[in-house]
Amino acid sequence: MQIQTVVTQPFLDQKPGTSGLRKKVRVFQQAHYLANFVQSIFDSLDIPPNATLTVGGDGRYFNKEAIQTIIQMAAANGFAKVLVGQHGILSTPAASHIIRTYHTFGGIILSASHNPAGPDDDFGIKYNTDNGGPAPEKITDAIFALSKHISQYKIAALPAIDLSVIGTTQLEGFTVEVIDAVRDYADLMQSMFDFPAIQRWLADGHRMQFDAMHAVTGPYAKEIFVNRLGAPAASLMNCEVSENFGGGHPDPNLTYAEDLVKIAYGEHAPDFAAASDGDGDRNMILGNHFFVTPSDSLALIAAHAKLIPAYAQGLAGVARSMPTSGAVDRVAKALGIECYETPTGWKFFGNLMDAGRVTLCGEESFGTGSSHVREKDGLWAVLCWLNVLAASQQSVESLVRAHWQTYGRNVYSRHDYEGVPTALANAVIAHVKAQFATLPSQVFGAYTVAQVDDFSYTDPVDGSVSANQGIRILFACGSRIVIRLSGTGTEGATIRIYLEAFTEDLAQQQRDAQDALADLILVSHHITQLPQLTGRQQPTVIT
Numbered sequence: 342m343q344i345q346t347v348v349t350q351p352f353l354d355q356k357p358g359t360s361g362l363r364k365k366v367r368v369f370q371q372a373h374y375l376a377n378f379v380q381s382i383f384d385s386l387d388i389p390p391n392a393t394l395t396v397g398g399d400g401r402y403f404n405k406e407a408i409q410t411i412i413q414m415a416a417a418n419g420f421a422k423v424l425v426g427q428h429g430i431l432s433t434p435a436a437s438h439i440i441r442t443y444h445t446f447g448g449i450i451l452s453a454s455h456n457p458a459g460p461d462d463d464f465g466i467k468y469n470t471d472n473g474g475p476a477p478e479k480i481t482d483a484i485f486a487l488s489k490h491i492s493q494y495k496i497a498a499l500p501a502i503d504l505s506v507i508g509t510t511q512l513e514g515f516t517v518e519v520i521d522a523v524r525d526y527a528d529l530m531q532s533m534f535d536f537p538a539i540q541r542w543l544a545d546g547h548r549m550q551f552d553a554m555h556a557v558t559g560p561y562a563k564e565i566f567v568n569r570l571g572a573p574a575a576s577l578m579n580c581e582v583s584e585n586f587g588g589g590h591p592d593p594n595l596t597y598a599e600d601l602v603k604i605a606y607g608e609h610a611p612d613f614a615a616a617s618d619g620d621g622d623r624n625m626i627l628g629n630h631f632f633v634t635p636s637d638s639l640a641l642i643a644a645h646a647k648l649i650p651a652y653a654q655g656l657a658g659v660a661r662s663m664p665t666s667g668a669v670d671r672v673a674k675a676l677g678i679e680c681y682e683t684p685t686g687w688k689f690f691g692n693l694m695d696a697g698r699v700t701l702c703g704e705e706s707f708g709t710g711s712s713h714v715r716e717k718d719g720l721w722a723v724l725c726w727l728n729v730l731a732a733s734q735q736s737v738e739s740l741v742r743a744h745w746q747t748y749g750r751n752v753y754s755r756h757d758y759e760g761v762p763t764a765l766a767n768a769v770i771a772h773v774k775a776q777f778a779t780l781p782s783q784v785f786g787a788y789t790v791a792q793v794d795d796f797s798y799t800d801p802v803d804g805s806v807s808a809n810q811g812i813r814i815l816f817a818c819g820s821r822i823v824i825r826l827s828g829t830g831t832e833g834a835t836i837r838i839y840l841e842a843f844t845e846d847l848a849q850q851q852r853d854a855q856d857a858l859a860d861l862i863l864v865s866h867h868i869t870q871l872p873q874l875t876g877r878q879q880p881t882v883i884t
């Protein structure tokens with residue numbers, strides 16, 4: 342095999358964010374940009390002999406070219422084999438499953454998740470370790486450090502691999518295997534859930550609608566919902582993967598999944614509706630005229646886990662990211678199991694799962710998952726709900742209302758201000774930090790500040806500390822305001838304000854979240870001075 346050593350210059354902006362390196366496609370298309378980062382990943386690893394690398398992406402624009410480069414670089418850097426999804430496509434949870442099932446030496450996942458795709462939009466790349474989960478900070482920090490000093494990379498002169506055909510190609514001691522990852526993943530789901538009960542629920546006349554948002558879950562959804570569970574083909578929408586995700590923004594929330602929301606809130610609405618994002622790890626759950634917040638969804642799945650065959654023996658523990666509401670904490674308390682509070686981002690759940698401390702985990706950002714893989718998993722969450730609906734014979738709305746009655750309701754909303762100039766976003770954070778000493782015990786109407794801090798997490802498994810993970814303003818009544826800057830954007834800054842108020846009052850539980858949180862929203866504006874400092878009066882997205 343002919344291996345070329347290419348001389349290169351470092352790029353200084355290759356710092357992985359919340360979930361890998363995300364940049365505009367045009368940035369990745371600069372000569373050597375992708376190769377520099379891939380070499381930095383490989384240089385951060387101690388690649389053992391005969392190692393296999395999993396490679397796949399969400400199918401977005403630039404996916405195919407990037408995969409050919411990664412295959413050639415894997416060959417040059419000592420990997421013996423690459424496993425790649427057919428057409429270069431693997432959903433993020435399916436990639437995690439492949440890494441775990443075939444014991445590969447980690448994998449490279451190409452995705453910018455829910456960010457729009459196309460020549461003028463976003464691309465992303467991240468490395469997952471051999472447990473199937475996103476690389477921990479010590480590896481992503483090492484990758485960044487290497488990327489700042491890189492002077493050369495290695496690439497093999499190989500012919501382009503035909504990724505459309507399932508099968509194996511041998512190239513002078515190096516193997517590329519194109520695999521059918523849909524079947525492996527569907528088999529895993531079938532082994533975890535009560536498929537016969539869901540089939541009966543559908544055959545009884547219940548209706549579901551799933552929106553793949555023109556992104557990666559389309560082929561998986563066809564196999565699972567139509568071929569294996571017998572749902573009519575019309576239950577699926579936007580299930581053809583396109584390189585620009587149909588020109589849309591494949592983020593399953595009330596703003597961007599509007600086609601599905603119209604159906605769920607329309608005449609003859611289905612009993613259950615759900616959507617998943619660009620790379621298949623997020624989910625949105627809707628009932629007939631009813632939206633389930635991701636924080637409530639996690640809590641409800643935990644409370645009903647025993648109805649799901651995979652969790653019939655109970656849960657080891659649960660975890661949620663710090664900005665996620667405390668709804669699941671209440672379920673954990675009732676179940677007598679541990680609940681962990683981690684920083685934002687899936688990478689913090691891996692250690693807890695590997696140590697057997699946690700079975701279920703989730704984030705307010707439409708991510709829910711379990712220890713079956715080491716990524717959040719959109720279709721898995723949809724199947725959890727279908728399984729609970731079928732086993733309980735209740736509607737989505739009645740399940741959630743009964744949950745609130747039992748545990749109380751953590752009324753919750755997140756307000757995002759996207760595309761804010763970085764200097765102004767930093768000014769908002771600095772303004773709040775400057776009040777750390779004076780805020781405690783201040784009274785804002787019904788809200789008295791009890792504590793203010795910048796969240797810091799000490800991993801209970803390996804003792805590593807992650808500081809500066811978001812500002813928490815905790816009130817005496819248990820309500821919270823959390824403020825942090827996004828680590829996944831590619832343009833300017835996104836300020837996220839998370840609002841949470843707890844109520845056991847039944848009348849309060851019926852209220853619309855924005856109404857119920859109106860006073861807290863005003864308090865957040867007062868403390869952050871966000872409207873004055875940024876000129877923004879309204880959030881870009883409310884979830």
Ligand code: G1P
Pocket residue numbers: 359360454662685686687704705706708826827828829830837
């Ligand atoms: C966002 C979400 C976070 C999630 C990440 C990857 O990160 O807030 O919960 O893990 O996307 O899907 P952020 O942009 O807030 O850093």
Ligand code: ZN
Pocket residue numbers: 453454455618619620621622623
């Ligand atoms: Zn995603």
